[in-house]
Amino acid sequence: xxxxxxxxxxxxxxxxxxxxxxxxxxxxxxxxxxxxxxxxxxxxxxxxxxxxxxxxxxxxxxxxxxxxxxxxxxxxxxxxxxxxxxxxxxxxxxxxxxxxxxxxxxxxxxxxxxxxxxxxxxxxxxxxxxxxxxxxxxxxxxxxxxxxxxxxxxxxxxxxxxxxxxxxxxxxxxxxxxxxxxxxxxxxxxxxxxxxxxxxxxxxxxxxxxxxxxxxxxxxxxxxxxxxxxxxxxxxxxxxxxxxxxxxxxxxxxxxxxxxxxxxxxxxxxxxxxxxxxxxxxxxxxxxxxxxxxx
Numbered sequence: 001x002x003x004x005x006x007x008x009x010x011x012x013x014x015x016x017x018x019x020x021x022x023x024x025x026x027x028x029x030x031x032x033x034x035x036x037x038x039x040x041x042x043x044x045x046x047x048x049x050x051x052x053x054x055x056x057x058x059x060x061x062x063x064x065x066x067x068x069x070x071x072x073x074x075x076x077x078x079x080x081x082x083x084x085x086x087x088x089x090x091x092x093x094x095x096x097x098x099x100x101x102x103x104x105x106x107x108x109x110x111x112x113x114x115x116x117x118x119x120x121x122x123x124x125x126x127x128x129x130x131x132x133x134x135x136x137x138x139x140x141x142x143x144x145x146x147x148x149x150x151x152x153x154x155x156x157x158x159x160x161x162x163x164x165x166x167x168x169x170x171x172x173x174x175x176x177x178x179x180x181x182x183x184x185x186x187x188x189x190x191x192x193x194x195x196x197x198x199x200x201x202x203x204x205x206x207x208x209x210x211x212x213x214x215x216x217x218x219x220x221x222x223x224x225x226x227x228x229x230x231x232x233x234x235x236x237x238x239x240x241x242x243x244x245x246x247x248x249x250x251x252x253x254x255x256x257x258x259x260x261x262x263x264x265x266x267x268x269x270x271x272x273x274x275x276x277x278x279x280x281x282x283x284x285x286x287x288x289x290x291x292x293x294x295x
Contacts, residue, residue: 038050038053038209039209039210040210041210041211041212042210042211042229042230042231042233042235042256043210043211043212043213043227043228043229043230044227044228044230045117045120045121045212045227045228046210046211046212046230048117048120049117049121049212052113052114052117055110055113056110056114059106059109059110063106121225122224122225123226124194124224124225124226126192127192127193127194127226128188128191128192128193129144129146129187129188129191129192129193129194130144130145130146130194130196131143131144131145131185131187131193131194131195131196132145132196132198133185133195133196133197133198133206133217134197134198134199134200134217135197135198135199135200135201135203135204135205135206135217135239135243135250136152136199136200136201136204137201137202137243137244137246138154138155138239138243138244138246138247138249138250139152139153139154139155139250140152140153140154140206140250140252141153142183142185144266145196147266149266151183152183153181153182153183153184153185153252153253154181154182154183154250155178155180155181155182155249155250155251156180156181156182157182158174158175158177158180159171159174159176159177159178159179159180159249160249162174162177163178163249176236178248178249178251179236179238179251179253180236180251180253181251181252181253184234184253184254184255185252185253185254185255186254186255186257186262186265187229187254187255187256187257187262188256188257188258188259188261188262189229189230189231189232189256189257189258189259190228190229190230191228191229191259192226192227192228193226193227193228193229194224194225194226195213195215195224195225195226195227196222196223196224197215197216197217197218197222197223197224197225198217198218198219198220198221198222198223199217199218199219200219201219201243202219202243202244203216203217203218203219203241203243204216204217204239204241204243204250205217205239205240205241206237206239206252207237207238207239207240207252208227208235208236208237208252208254209237210235210236211227211229211235211237211254212227213225213226213227214240216241217241229254229256231256232256232257232258233255233256234253234254234255234256235253235254235255235256236251236252236253236254237251237252237253237254238250238251238252239251239252
């Protein structure tokens with residue numbers, strides 16, 4: 001009875017496994033509409049990180065399917081009711097070699113590309129711009145170390161007003177509610193940006209998913225990371241370390257502009273005013289649809 005039931009399950013199980021594997025191999029653009037997988041990256045390392053993510057996921061899936069398939073096969077075929085008797089032995093050199101060698105090879109296959117990518121993520125040398133980012137309860141500060149530029153970045157007024165109790169403002173009417181700031185970080189495209197992170201009070205974490213960058217900001221310590229945006233646009237992030245009652249009210253906005261626009265911003269000719277915001281938003285609105293999935 002169990003064998004026949006197992007055989008009936010094999011076909012749909014195989015179909016489900018094949019479908020799951022096909023979903024794993026689907027392109028990020030196809031999954032973006034369903035909000036599955038990691039976001040489509042806009043940084044120089046995003047493709048490599050995404051590829052590593054898929055590699056590890058596929059290996060884990062194959063191992064999981066193989067283990068469960070072997071377990072179900074054993075339960076279906078090696079039963080006492082079928083007259084099967086357990087082998088009587090206390091040692092098998094061949095079995096020990098196999099169950100040691102295969103996991104070792106799998107782990108090596110995962111460790112080598114992982115180590116290669118991690119070394120690239122941690123290599124902040126050769127940066128074009130260095131910015132010190134400090135987390136506060138509940139805002140950020142940005143200090144451009146090579147330029148005379150320092151400012152605080154807080155939740156924008158529209159979101160802050162709508163978040164107040166009994167404000168009478170419907171948050172749905174506020175554009176980018178809780179995801180917009182008064183002063184964003186501005187960086188040029190195709191430049192390596194070195195980020196030095198610290199905290200002023202408690203632990204925070206600086207995370208911008210489309211740029212594939214995330215690092216903790218610890219009081220009394222300096223953590224380093226970097227990113228290199230490959231496209232202009234507006235990229236939004238969030239503090240991802242629970243840091244108090246205002247944790248959800250300290251978003252991150254990174255505006256990536258051309259070299260000329262960045263220099264104008266440094267010179268004070270292109271501040272974060274309504275005109276500059278409208279210019280950047282208009283450029284994004286005119287971009288192809290496949291470039292907007294991560295925004």
